[in-house]
Amino acid sequence: MGYAPVTPAIIRELKEILGDKNVLVDEEKIEAYSHDETNEEEYGHMPEVVVTPETAEQTAAVVKLANREVIPVTPRGAGSGLSGGAIPIFGGILLSVEKMNKILEVDFDNMVVTAETGVVTNDIISMVKEKNLFYAGYPMSVQTCYLGGNIAENAGGGKAVKYGVTGRYIQGMEVVTPKGDIVSLGGKLAKDVSGYDLKQLLIGSEGTLGIVTKAIVKLSGLPTASAVLLVLYETARQAIDSVPVIISNGIVPTSIEFMDKLSVQTSCQYLNETLPYENCGAMLVIEVDGSSAEQVESDMIAIGDLCMENAAQEVYIAEDRNAVERIWNVRRNIAEAFKVYSPIQSLEDIVVPTAAIPDIIPELDRISEKYSMKIPCYGHAGDGNLHATLVKDPEMSMEEWHKAEPEALRDLYSVTQKLGGKISGEHGIGIKRRDYLEQLIDPVELELMKGIKKAWDPNNIMNPGKIFN
Amino acid sequence: MNIIVPIKQVPETSNVKMDPETGTMVRSGVESVVNPLDLYALEAALSLKDSHGATVTAVTMGPPKARKVLDMAISMGCDDGVLVSDRKFGGADTWATSYTLSEAIKALGNVDLIIAGERATDGDTAQVGPGIAAWMILPLATYISDIEVESEKCLIVERLVEEGYERLRLPLPALITVVKEIASPRLPTLRGKKKAMQTEIRTLSTENLTLESTNLGLKGSPTKVVKIETPKVTRGGTVVEAMDDASVTEAVDRLMDFLRQREVV
Amino acid sequence: MSYIWTLAEQANGHLKQVSFELLTRGRKLADSLDTKLASLLIGNGVSAEALRELIQSGADEVYYVEDPRLASFSCETYSNIMVELIKTYQPHTILAAATSSGRTLMPYVAVKVKTGLTADCTELDIEETTGNLLQTRPAIGGNILATIKTPNHRPQMATVRPKSTRPPEPDADRDGKIINVPFKEEWLDGRVEFLGYRKDAGDFENIEEADIIIAGGKGMKKAENFKMLRRLSDSLEGMVGATRDAVDRGWIGYSHQIGLSGKTVSPKLYIGAGISGSIQHLAGIKTSEIIVSINNDPEAPLHKIADFAIVGDLFNVLPELQKRLEGGK
Missing domain, CATH: 1.20.5 (Single alpha-helices involved in coiled-coils or other helix-helix interfaces)
Structure with missing residues (x-):
């Protein structure tokens, strides 16, 4: 690669740009920036220096310096990523946006919020809630994630069926390019075809094309009523077959979550939940929301009826918070329940066309058997995004696991691709899936991507080694 | 068997916030739910219905919107719901509440068993269940963790107390309050929900109950709240x-x- | 001036500790009203010596109703007795413990004698101008404190949580009267039959009586790990508590549950391990003397109200603590 090291002279220059307090070299302090939510031992890597600029101008100055000296820059949000995207695998400069954490403007006339990207996304939600507004591009998974991370990964989450993913709500942004220039893309605009849509290119680019320092996000009316259905099916196929029926009926649910038998059983046993799960092969959790309780109630009944007409064994409903929590708990505790069973796992987020979900289930069984691991399958059925998770058998040695895991992943990814799917729906490629992507992707597509990267970042200093080599 | 389950609508407290300026509870946006401990009473009644056959009627006292908890009870499998509602009942303490509820239950007639929750999570007094039993001169067994049906007229129950579990033989009619150990509550079903929507909820008020007016509501309550403060946890x-x-x-x-x-x- | 009464409790002929705690409360009220304090005890086989202890602890009079058929609690029979004695002696105020029997009997009696009752009072006082009892109690999960009185009905009745006061220092020279109230057959209501205690309840314990509680929450991860807490509580001569999450998951029985939908405890020392501290749980532990929290989440609300908080992995901290406790301090 031939990157230059971060010398004392570079540190001095960084301190001149940022002030002493925004340049961290102390090993104890920078350790926290060496990993994200992926396995630290496997993927973690120490940066040489951590910088915390307070403005876009400081950010640009740091990037300019890095580009001049050819030092890698790894941008970082809250560090809650699941693909190693924010890990400085070549050392160099880790640039955290944590101090650019101001909500700059709430513009009710245009229904937009302008915020720096180190803002905790949840804070935007709380801020506009009292005005009965909300920011729908929020994955609702981690209450600590930053707006910047959401943009870099084009975050999805459980509500994407109705509200789509982060990209749908970003109307404008300020970006520091890999050469250290500052550029504004988009604006408070609902429409914009003035040239290429570079803003959308940045969204989901995992920090490889620049550092987003500011974003204009669109607000929507806050749904004030919601209800949840828990639908039991004898087989996974029956569960999945009713998904297109529900979606095509005209009522768009907020979420349609799928849980296979193994997921349901493990979670229910962990929670000591007494729902009659023993005789069911799969469950769907369906949430509907809206602005009136009456509308939500009638939507809930209409969807419940559809499920009953489509082979559901039973439809449970939850209209008050305690019952809603009880149902969501089954879904939310799957990962936790498996962690208790075995903490070593590979959390995947394959995405397939919704109609292909039933076909992937027997493949998971096959892979599970072949590599002697458990593979619970659950996730966002409404958009075909499944968290098929490889879980190490507690009896299996780490050595065997390290051998079996990549093989099983390769198998899983290739099946996914055959079914018209992709290997990541919302977590990103990062470092974790990079090599698999290169093997699976159409070479023409890969060339186009690399061409774009080259054009934006000729010295390959911006988050190098992510997505592809 | 004719079973009555008195239930209560309470504010959902897990998200209660205190206003730091005024020191009062922020009530706006606080959702009303069925008292979580009443769900165990409903489940105990519905299990008896499943195993021995019974008619289960949920009764609640509150404003007209409290009908929501009756809908939920019917969605879980109760046969009927009765709303005890009148402006004159407002502000009742546990004594006046248990009086009004006992009169409503008497008016329904023919009760074999009343199953109440251990207590409500808002007032936290555990007094209304025993109070109803006293008004109706029914035998009372509180903190019940297990029910066996010995005969149509008799239950064997286990009572969770400080020393362990007491076993009691309880003749019917009687009133019991149950603890969480009794059973895990079922969820409402879509079928139940549809039934609830078709069920006409009977409303009992001062118009169709014969009540001692001096025993009602705030005026009829022996206890009076004289001050409300917010404790400072430091x-x-x-x-x-x-x-x-x-x-x-x-x-x-x-x-x-x-x-x-x-x-x- | 009519008397202040406390309702003493017994089990197997032994007075329960709470009977004495109530005397601390009652003495204060009796003194400020310049009246006498009496303790009512219903039961069987309590020795004269034990009854004298009530006097040594502050009672001026003890009414004792004894009969073999009163050995175990019966709400119906006990209430018949109380109702008649209340009518005879017309006490000013009756204090009882917020125990399974106190919380059952008192509302039953309150209805029968047509008076008010306030549950779980944390403070009791006399209003100077009227002589009314001022009863302060937490409500809505401890988020508010309500002061309540019963202005027009007598007696005024209240329950008080066990452990919320200390028992008085007994004074061997204190004088008082023990009045044996003869049992009347008409009081007996035999409808409910006491069959005995369940035999298989094993290691049953009443956490409300514990001086030290070590409680576990969701962070304990599985039932097995509660053995760690059990060992610690054995070393500390305490008892094991749990959050609703842990009980719901079946890791430990309901009798161990602390919080809004479980028990309220007031031990000298409460240690919460892997407990984030929901409003509901905090409502059940707020009156503990010392709160210690062990949790790896620095933002855990329990840390915020703890007297001593360790931000760290309980699976490292607890074994270390165990070692220290076993290592003879």
Whole structure:
């Protein structure tokens, strides 16, 4: 690669740009920036220096310096990523946006919020809630994630069926390019075809094309009523077959979550939940929301009826918070329940066309058997995004696991691709899936991507080694 | 068997916030739910219905919107719901509430068993269940964790007390209050929901109940609230980090010193 | 001036500790009203010596109703007795413990004698101008404190949580009267039959009586790990508590549950391990003397109200603590 090291002279220059307090070299302090939510031992890597600029101008100055000296820059949000995207695998400069954490403007006339990207996304939600507004591009998974991370990964989450993913709500942004220039893309605009849509290119680019320092996000009316259905099916196929029926009926649910038998059983046993799960092969959790309780109630009944007409064994409903929590708990505790069973796992987020979900289930069984691991399958059925998770058998040695895991992943990814799917729906490629992507992707597509990267970042200093080599 | 389950609508408290300026509870946006401990009473009644056959009627006292909890009870499998509602009932303490509810239950007639929750999570008094039993001169067994049907006229129940589990033979009619151990509540079903929507909820008020007017509502309540305050919890304590082996040892050392200093070890 | 009464409790002929705690409360009220304090005890086989202890602890009079058929609690029979004695002696105020029997009997009696009852009072006082009892109690999960009185009905009745006061220092020279109230057959209501205690309840314990509680929450991860807490509580001569999450997951029985939908405890020392501290749980532990929290989440609300908080992994901290406790301090 031939990157230059971060010398004392570079540190001095960084301190001149940022002030002493925004340049961290102390090993104890920078350790926290060496990993994200992926396995630290496997993927973690120490940066040489951590910088915390307070403005876009400081950010640009740091990037300019890095580009001049050819030092890698790894941008970082809250560090809650699941693909190693924010890990400085070549050392160099880790640039955290944590101090650019101001909500700059709430513009009710245009229904937009302008915020720096180190803002905790949840804070935007709380801020506009009292005005009965909300920011729908929020994955609702981690209450600590930053707006910047959401943009870099084009975050999805459980509500994407109705509200789509982060990209749908970003109307404008300020970006520091890999050469250290500052550029504004988009604006408070609902429409914009003035040239290429570079803003959308940045969204989901995992920090490889620049550092987003500011974003204009669109607000929507806050749904004030919601209800949840828990639908039991004898087989996974029956569960999945009713998904297109529900979606095509005209009522768009907020979420349609799928849980296979193994997921349901493990979670229910962990929670000591007494729902009659023993005789069911799969469950769907369906949430509907809206602005009136009456509308939500009638939507809930209409969807419940559809499920009953489509082979559901039973439809449970939850209209008050305690019952809603009880149902969501089954879904939310799957990962936790498996962690208790075995903490070593590979959390995947394959995405397939919704109609292909039933076909992937027997493949998971096959892979599970072949590599002697458990593979619970659950996730966002409404958009075909499944968290098929490889879980190490507690009896299996780490050595065997390290051998079996990549093989099983390769198998899983290739099946996914055959079914018209992709290997990541919302977590990103990062470092974790990079090599698999290169093997699976159409070479023409890969060339186009690399061409774009080259054009934006000729010295390959911006988050190098992510997505592809 | 004719079973009555008195239930209560309470504010959902897990998200209660206090206004730091006024020191009062922020009630706006607080959702109303069925008292979580009443779900166990409903489940106990519905299990008896499943195993021995019974008609289960949920009864609640409250404003017209409290009908929501009756809908939920019917969605879970109750046969009927009765709303005890009148402006004159407003502000009742546990004494007046148990009076009004007991009269409503008497008016329904023919009760074999009343199953109430251990207590409500808002008032937290556990007094209305025993109060109803007293008004109706029914035998009372509180904190019941298990029910066996011995005969049509008799139950064997287990009662969770400080010393363990008492076993009691309880003749019917009777009133029991149940604890969580009794059963895990079922969820409402879509079928139940549809039934609830078709069920006509009977409303009982001063118009169709014969009531002693001096026993009703705020005026008829022997207890009067004279002051409401917000307690200030001030406990700032020592915080120590124990993220690695060395700091764990140090943290536990300091904890032991602290406990010795406070003379608890 | 009519008397202040406390309702003493017994089990197997032994007075329960709470009977004495109530005397601390009652003495204060009796003194400020310049009246006498009496303790009512219903039961069987309580020795004269034990009854004298009530006097030594502050009672001026003890009414004792004894019969073999009163050995175990019966709401119906006990209430018949109380109702008649209340009518005869017309006490000013009756204090009882917020125990399974106190919380059952008192509302039953309150209805029968047509008076008010306030549950779980944390403070009791006399209003100077009227002589009314001022009863302060927490409500809505401890988020508010309500002061309540019963202005127009007598007696005024209240329950008080066990452990919320200390028992008085007994004074061997204190004088008082023990009045044996003869049992009347008409009081007996035999409808409910006491069959005995369940035999298989094993290691049953009443956490409300514990001086030290070590409680576990969701962070304990599985039932097995509660053995760690059990060992610690054995070393500390305490008892094991749990959050609703842990009980719901079946890791430990309901009798161990602390919080809004479980028990309220007031031990000298409460240690919470892997407990984040929901409003509901905090409502059940707020009156503990010392709160210690062990949790790896620095933002855990329990840390915020703890007297001593360790931000760290309980699976490292607890074994270390165990070692220290076993290592002879």
